[in-house]
Amino acid sequence: MTELPRKRSRVACTSCQSRKRKCTGDQPCSTCVQFGVDCHFDLESRKKRDVRLFQLQSSSSSSAAAAPSFLSLPSLTPDRGVGVQVFSASRSADSQHSPGETAAPLNSLDANSGAAFARRLGLKIDPTNAPKLHLFAWNMGARHNPASAPAAVALKAGGLPVPIVDLISQDEMRSLVAVFFEKVDPCYPFIDRDDLLRNLSRRWLPASAEESARPHGTFDAVLCGVGAFGCLFSQRTAPPLELQLAETARLMLEQQMVSDAPPSVDLVTAWVLRVAYLRMTATPNAAWMASCSLMHLIEATGLHLELPDGLAATTAAAPLSQPLEPCDPETRRRLFGMARHLNVWISFELARSRVVLHGATSLPPTPRSPTTNPTEIFRLLPMSESLDPNKTQDAPALEAALTDVLNVALTQPPLILVQCNLMLCIYRRLRALNCAVSGALLDRVLAIAEKGLRAAREMVASNCPWHQAANVPFQVVCTLLAIDNRAALMMLGDAMATLREVVAAYDTEVMREAYSTAYLLMLLHQRQKEEDTKALKDVLHMHSAASASQVEARQTASTEPHHSLADYPGFSWLSDLLVDMPSLQNFDMERFMYTDMPGPLAEPPEGGSVSTS
Structure with a gap:
């Protein structure tokens, strides 16, 4: 029998180091177990990072809570908690935090993460009772129908999904399209309305035998995605039709990705719809993986490259890419911009790496209404990408970026939520660098936060379940507690009332958990204030006689000469x-x-x- 090779480790416990023995790096290591010696790793040595990493790796096999890793969550799990651990392995064990570590500035992928900010806030207030590392208020919660089980997807012979014309009537589809362009398109403007309606009418026309045999998978996937959004933004509880449309789109896209059919604009459009829908309804892991797949599809089709005038897409594509059919340059730019926006922000919030397409030459899209609505979500993209945690930014640069975001004038509630989310991210970065934002700039931060709360209430009242409408109020509560001045504390009532309105409208486990956590943070903050007040009160009582x-x-002295x-x-x-x-x-x-x-x-x-x- 061949002897297994000895397990090697890059670090050793103090006992093996002093006795110059081989150490396996486990906790306890095999050598210490064999000789009955207490096994201890020196966390304060120069190899502190490697020691902690190996401790977490060795303890993860025995206790998942001691060293949580990224969770692999299903894409459409009904109303399950959407928390996901966002620290890397070297920072993830909550029980391993020492006071010095909790005060250390963030300088890794977790610098932009709202979950990391909430965790550090809780540790600062009360390390014992602080909430665990968790993505609170990631979205409104998973869509499900409590009255009935999700409808099964109808399949044709051969396992192919049923065409859209067999799932929904043209009139129903048109009503859902109207909801999409009324509520979603103002914030996510990447679909040409006239082109979609024109192709929709053709799709429901009686087809000849030849046209019936022609595949319509990619455009049907677009219609399914738009229809799912129409249901999402018109009904607070998902009807069976919404779940069926979303699942049908998924099956169609998966089949297109493994087929030999050339890519199309409809395929990329359907993928953008899919990722945006997952961001609002599914788990973080599912949304992040789908956004990465979308970015790889963009690169494979060359949509990130600007077409020179008069040059066809087939000749302008990158090497080894699969060129799309000719399409409008503005459509290409908007699809690429939406893919970037979704991947950047999902990666930021999960503290994971985003997909960067090197050599991209795509220009910013031209606003559709330069006079009435000159600012679109694409204008905020450069500001978002400048917050890449892998790029070193000092406090003056971040303050300049914060000023630029505050200077953007927006009127549409969904875009105001995007602006507020970006502002909160920059403020978290400044606090991670231990930079105090004070004076007029802090007043403007609070003003945008208050504006974001109003926008969230408007979105809830009009049944627009944008994920920022759940995330922004929770993060505003955390930010106000971190600022901790009179003006910020006076806004806490408005922030909690807004979060409560979201919970009342979308009574899901995710929102109840976010509201309870915000209440817990406020309670811990109040207790800390009471303890501080008691300490001052004790001092005053000690010196009351002297007073x-x-x-x-x-x-x-009032009756005596002046001295x-x-x-x-x-x-x-x-x-x-x-x-x-x-x-x-x-x-x-x-x-x-x-x-x-x-x-x-x-x-x-x-x-x-x-x-x-």
Whole structure:
């Protein structure tokens, strides 16, 4: 029997190091177990990062809670918690956090993550009772119908999904298309309405035998995606038709990806619809993987490359790419812009790597309404991508980026939520660098946060379940607690009321969990404030006798000749301070010191209160 090779480790415990023995890196290691020696790793050594990494790897086999990894979650699990651990393995064990580590600035992929920000906020307030690392309010929650099970997808012979014309009537489809262009298109403008309606009418025309045999999978997938959005933005609870349309689109796209058919604009459009729908209804893992697949499809079709004037797509595609059929340049730019937006923000929020297409030459899309609506979501893309955590940014650059975001004038509620989300991300980055935002800039941050809360309430009232309508109120609560000044604390009531409205409209496990966590953070913050107040109160009580004697001294001094500060024992240093600091020479220090101040309040009697009459 061949002997298995010894397990090698890059780090060793202190016992194996001192005895110069081989160490397996486990906790405890096999050598210490064999000799009955206490196994201990020195976390403060110069190899601290490697030690912690190996501890987490070795303990993950025995306890998943000690070293959580990325969760592989199904794409359409009904109303299951959508939390996902967003730290890398070297930072993920909550129980391994030491006080020094919780105060360390974020400098990795987790710099942009709202989940990491909420976790660090809880650790700062109360490390013992802080909420676990979790993506709270990722979206409104998974779509499901509690009255009936999800409808099964109808399949033709051979396992092919049923065409769209057999699932829904043309009139029903047109009503769902109208909802899409009324509520979704203003924020996600990547589909030409006239072109879609024209092809929709042709799709329901009686077809000849030849046309019936022609595959319509890609355009049917577009219609299924638009129809699913129409149901999502018109009914708070998913009807069976919505789930059937979403699942049919998934099957069609999967079949197209493995087929030999050349790619088309409809295929990319259907994938954009799929990723956007998953971002609002599914789990983080499913949305992130779909967004990465979409970016790879963009690269494979050359949509990230700008077409020179007069040059066909077939000759302008990148090497080894599969060129699309000729399409409008603006359509190409909008599809690429939407794919970038979805992948960037999903990756930011999950603290995962995004797909970067090097050599991209696509230009920004031209606004459809330069006069009435000059600002579209694509204008915010460069600002979003500038927050790549792999790029080093100092505080002045982040403050400049924050100012640029605050200067953007938006009126449509979905875009205001996008702007607010971007602003909150930049503010999290500044706090990660221990940079205090104060003055007029902080007032503008609070103003945009308040504007975002109003937009979230408008979206809930009009049945527009944008994921930002759930995420922004929760993150605003966390940000206000982190700012912790009078203006921020005064806004907490509005933020919690907004979050409560979202919970009332979309009563899902995800939203209830987010609301409870926000309440817990506020409760921990209140207890911390009460403890601070008690400490101050104890000090005041200790010196209450001295305060009373000073009051009597002031009353006596009012009838005596005036004296300078130097005449009073213990206050001569104030006179020296006034001399050394010219800016204080006009400051009436005596008046400040001897202005009547209310003395310490008397303790209320047990079971009663102090009368103020």
